[in-house]
Amino acid sequence: MRVRHTVIAAASAALVATLALTGCQDGKGKSHGSSSGKKRAHGGAHSGSDDDSAQGSGSSSGADGVSGTPVSACTTATTTLTFVVAAAHATASEPATATVKLTNTSAQPCAVVGAVTLTARDDQDKSAPVETDSSTAGTDSVTVAPGATATAEVRYTDLNFEGSASAREVCAVQASKVEIALPDDVGREVQAVDGAGSAAVFSVCGPEVTLGAFRV
Structure with a gap:
């Protein structure tokens, strides 16, 4: 046990x-x-x-979307402007198209914010100036990098469809220069040129002149 x-x-x-x-x-x-x-x-x-x-x-991130640094407005001090007249005449159904070129000549990006205005005065002061702006085309901010170019189209009629054949190209406004003003900036006179860069004339026969928004 x-x-x-x-x-x-x-x-x-x-x-x-x-x-x-x-x-x-x-x-x-x-x-x-x-x-x-x-x-x-x-x-x-x-x-x-x-x-x-x-x-x-x-x-x-700031306005430039990269470094966070605010972008200053494009001005006469930081850009150059070029006005190129239409390469082809308007037709009865389609307007002619000129081009405004804005090039950033500074070392920093700049922005176009707001309406850009364009004024064309007849060289002989025989007609009232033609004035237009980009407000109806849109005024959203467009940032232009250093050395880059933004463009805007100017649509207009450069032929007189009611006159005789010999007077078709005789318009009320014959402007060798146009005045362009960036938003909140002074206007500047710009020589009208053709596609090759030679002096040209901005001939406006009709009352409808529209300036589009800048695009990069």
């Missing part, structure tokens, strides 16, 4: 030890799992902070 009790006692002790060991391992496993969960949660929060920081830095 004593031997049997001894065997039972030994078996009971071994079972208790096994259960105790299993409990410790489970506890450690739970502890490790909880720690991993905390690490994952911490890592997720950290990643969220990084994303927020990245978004914050992106939203701080």
Whole structure:
């Protein structure tokens, strides 16, 4: 009987030890799992902070969309203007198209924001000036990089369809120069030229002259 009790006692002790060991391992496993969960949660929060920081830095971009530096307005001091008369005459259904070219001559980008105006005065002052602006075409900001050129179209009629064949090209306004004023800037006189850069005449026969928005 004593031997049997001894065997039972030994078996009971071994079972208790096994259960105790299993409990410790489970506890450690739970502890490790909880720690991993905390690490994952911490890592997720950290990643969220990084994303927020990245978004914050992106939203701080300035008007030029790159360095965050505000872009100054294009002016007579930072640009040159060229007025190129239409290469082809108007027809009864289609107007002629001249082009205004604005080139940024500065070392920094500049922006055209607002309406640009164009005035053409007859060289002999025999007719009222022709005036137009780009307000109906759109005045959204257009950024022009250093050395880049933005263009705008001028649509007009350069033929007299009601006159005789010999007088078709005789218009009320014959302007060798036009005056162009950028938004909030003084106007400047610009020589009218042809596609080759030679002096030309801006001949306006009809009352409808429209100036489009600048595009880069």
